[in-house]
Amino acid sequence: MLPRPDQKSDLRCREAAVASAALYIKEARFKADLERLVACRTETSRRGDAAQKQIYLSDIIAPELAELGFETRIYDNPDPGSGPLAIYKRIENPKLPTVLLYGHGDVVPGQEGEWDADRSPWKLEEADGRLYGRGTADNKGQHWINIAALRQVLATRGRLGFNCKILLEMEEESGSPGLEAFCRTHKDELAADLLIASDGPRIRTDRPTVALGSRGNFNFDLEIRYRNGGRHSGNWGGSIKDPVIRLAHAISTITDDHGRILIQAWRPQPPTERIRGLLKDCPILQSDGVSRMDADWGETNLEPAERVLAWNNFAVLAIKAGSPERPVNAIAPMAWARCQLRFLAGLDPETILPALRSHLDAHGFEDVVLSPARSTWWRGTTTDPDNQWVQKTMRSLERTEAKTPDLIPCIGGSLPNHAFQGIVGMPTVWVPHSYSDCSQHAPNEHVRIDLCLSAIRVMTGLFWDIGREGEGEG
Structure with missing residues (x-):
């Protein structure tokens, strides 16, 4: 030795x-x-x-x-x-x-x-x-x-x-x-x-x-499809469902107007005192000492670093309907959104879409189709x-x-x-x-x-x- x-x-x-x-x-x-x-x-x-x-x-x-x-x-x-x-x-x-x-x-x-x-x-x-x-x-x-x-x-x-x-x-x-x-x-x-x-x-x-x-990452799609093609907004507007409006209202039930998650199954336990201590004065989202965080967004009862490192958050990554590059006077036949949930340890990703399905159904949005964006997640x-x-x-x-x-x-x-x-x-x-x-x-x-x-x-x-x-x- x-x-x-x-x-x-x-x-x-x-x-x-x-x-x-x-x-x-x-x-x-x-x-x-x-x-x-x-x-x-x-x-x-x-x-x-x-x-x-x-x-x-x-x-x-x-x-x-x-x-x-x-x-x-x-x-x-x-x-x-x-x-x-x-x-x-x-x-x-x-x-x-x-x-x-x-x-x-x-x-x-x-x-x-x-x-x-x-x-x-x-x-x-x-x-x-x-x-x-x-x-x-x-x-x-x-x-x-x-x-x-x-x-x-x-x-x-x-x-x-x-x-x-x-x-x-x-x-x-x-x-x-x-x-x-x-x-x-x-x-x-x-x-x-x-x-x-x-x-x-x-x-x-x-x-x-x-x-x-x-944090875990689960991307998924929301889609509403009512018909195969657009309908003239002057002839049909007000008499047929608009999938864009419906999808916008469906998304609005997921968080409040300040981004606070409203689906209880998606909300984690509050950070422990040990975690709060680690994140105290943590300068998250700063560059050259200047904060980039919106004080009125997300869980306002959490400190800035806790909102990012000790909580879950939902985001809409992309949304599409009609022809954004060349809008026409027509009610779109469908609307689609790619969404994301970032989440802490403890949330089983297998439960994310079922919880969302129950939530949307309870709010009258049975017409929204849910699907995972890919076969794997973290x-x-x-x-x-x-x-x-x-x-x-x-x-x-x-x-x-x-x-x-x-x-x-x-x-x-x-x-x-x-x-x-x-x-x-x-x-x-x-x-x-x-x-x-x-x-x-x-x-x-x-x-x-x-x-x-x-x-x-x-x-x-x-x-x-x-x-x-x-x-x-x-």
């Missing part, structure tokens, strides 16, 4: 690893690596272009991880037509803790021609302290920072001090079809003591964020904030940055966290490396170089601290 290094020696080595990680960003080596990742066009909507998704996992990521002692296995997706998944493993000692890292290599469509300064989404470009390109923030840049942090620990200490598994998928932007089935089949292979992953934005840019889960999840791995993560990040991280019960968006927490079965910790104005899912997606610098420092420190407990294992 090897002796444990003394505390001063360990501190010096930790500082050296963190400093080396910072140089990786400052010397533009990160930029060069990220350029290769961005150039691989892994658009999730291009389901026929499976070759690029395979190349990303096998030709770009696998060789880098092989240098770090990881074995690679690439699998077909259980969902026919969806992109592959890969598991990379480095097992140092079965007695050591095991950490599972997760990321996704697929990206949303590039939206060529819509970027400022005629930028190409597939060519990394640096400007004003930012790196522009599709996938820089979501999610190639984020999981690559974590891989680079592993490299810094290995280069300094010679080993991680823990076992590490990495799961990369290529369909997260399509709702991760096949991921839950994959995790069920490969549950033993993915088993770990903790999931650490990075996606989404920090709460504020000057300190790390630790998120313990994510469940709400969270980890106990007092979990030992959460507290270790908080202490490590504070040790590196000398600032207390923001600890939140979940991110406001949605991630496939249930696959790891609910199926494989492990606590989950998310440490995002982006910020709210990164333009993910839009033209001009980018990462800030200063945030990448902070991110690789804290992740190198975190992996170092997790591995330090394994220093005594021979």
